[in-house]
Amino acid sequence: MKELQAPKGVSEYFPPRSQYFEFVRETLIESAKISGYQLMELPVFEDTELFRRGVGESTDVVSKEMYTFEDRGGRSITLRPEGTAGVMRSVIEHNLDKLTLPLKVWYSGAYFRAERPQAGRYRQFYQVGIEAIGLNDPEIDFEVIAVADRAFKKLGLKSYRLDITSLGDAKSRASHRSDLVAYISKLNLDEATVKKAELNPLRLFDDKRAQIQEAMAKAPLLLDYLSQESKENFQRVQELLQEAKIDFTINPRMVRGLDYYTGTTFEFVSEKLGAQSGIGGGGRYDGLMAELGGSDLSGIGFGLGVDRILLACEAEGIFDSSINKPQLDLFLIALSAQEKGFVSKLVNELRNSGISCDMAYGDRALKGAMKSADKSGAKFSAVIGSDEIKSGLVAVKDMDSGESKEVRITALSNEFKTN
């Protein structure tokens, strides 16, 4: 029989590491929630057309990394490679853009890209994202960046940096583009690079090859082409970041892989990871909603890579002691098979009243059962034998100090509620 294994390049989280994954994801989500963002739960597959138009044909994501297939009705379906396009589609479809703006939503889930896997780059990966839709206001740009930064700081991350730039408005980009294309046309480039430049000349800026870096050293920068309004907006975002003491570097050569970005654009990079070091990124998108058939509203958002952030946390050693908290209040042990029924009934009642507890299953000797209690991370344990059932009293042992005290069995739920 063929041995079954997970498809190539997917990330999986199981105990004990899954608790860290959960902690990371929930911390990211919490930062969005306390900033007024509300949940958006969307399908993992969409009409292929959505990503073609939303993300852009010229991107690698769309042109060679999508999981696209035909469903039984002959429709072309694609597993979502990113989150923003789906959110826009849903907002338009349900007229959410007619409500009070900005509309602020968060989302979390799995995304799919058919890339060659590597540490931190998976074919199914997890993102937490937010979108603030409907207003173009530098205060919102700041808020979005701050939501991400707050989450990273809350996690305890230290070795990361924030790069920001502005891609300006359509006019700024058009005038820059013609100069940039003229500059690139004078360079002596290989065929593949020329092709890349034709799709998106900006992408030559973050080519890692030394000769390209050199060739691009004197290329015209988009930041120098910003319109007055774009310039002022970008300036204001920087001021707000400074006031909030969020460190950043202006990186005029930063390029994002998705076509829809305009205006303020940013990227968080971990210094503890290898080639796949981008732990989050995002930016403003002016034309996206209109492109997808909605009203011509602007928006800004980010996607944070949960897998990579977990990797960064581990690389910084922040899970060594702090997070591994006990999960249970109480662990019960039946001394012999005689008391098992009594204990399992008691455990069920305690759980009904909201006490987190577990019990020793199987036929382990007391020593082994105590070991299970220890492993469970329970704060307290109690052994129940015939004496306890007769007297109605049980010794509840504090697993840290080793001390125990007598508690009435019927009073157990109150005992732990007050704790």
Next chain:
RNA sequence: GUGGUCGUAGCUCAGCUGGUAGAGCACUCGGUUGUGGUCCGAGAUGUCGCGGGUUCGAGCCCCGUCGAUCACCCCA
């Protein structure tokens, strides 16, 4: 997609110039009658990723394949 490295018990790894597998951790049981985390003792566990080939003989050599990983690419 391109190039490189790696793949041995649940985990981390050792295995000399090819002679038919080990350590530590974890796990189970025990150290006399109902109490874990330390200590001591005992025990179980591997088709050496998979499939071919070379050889009297392969975990060690060759080819293929799958997977992981590093860089490019791309990006979360």
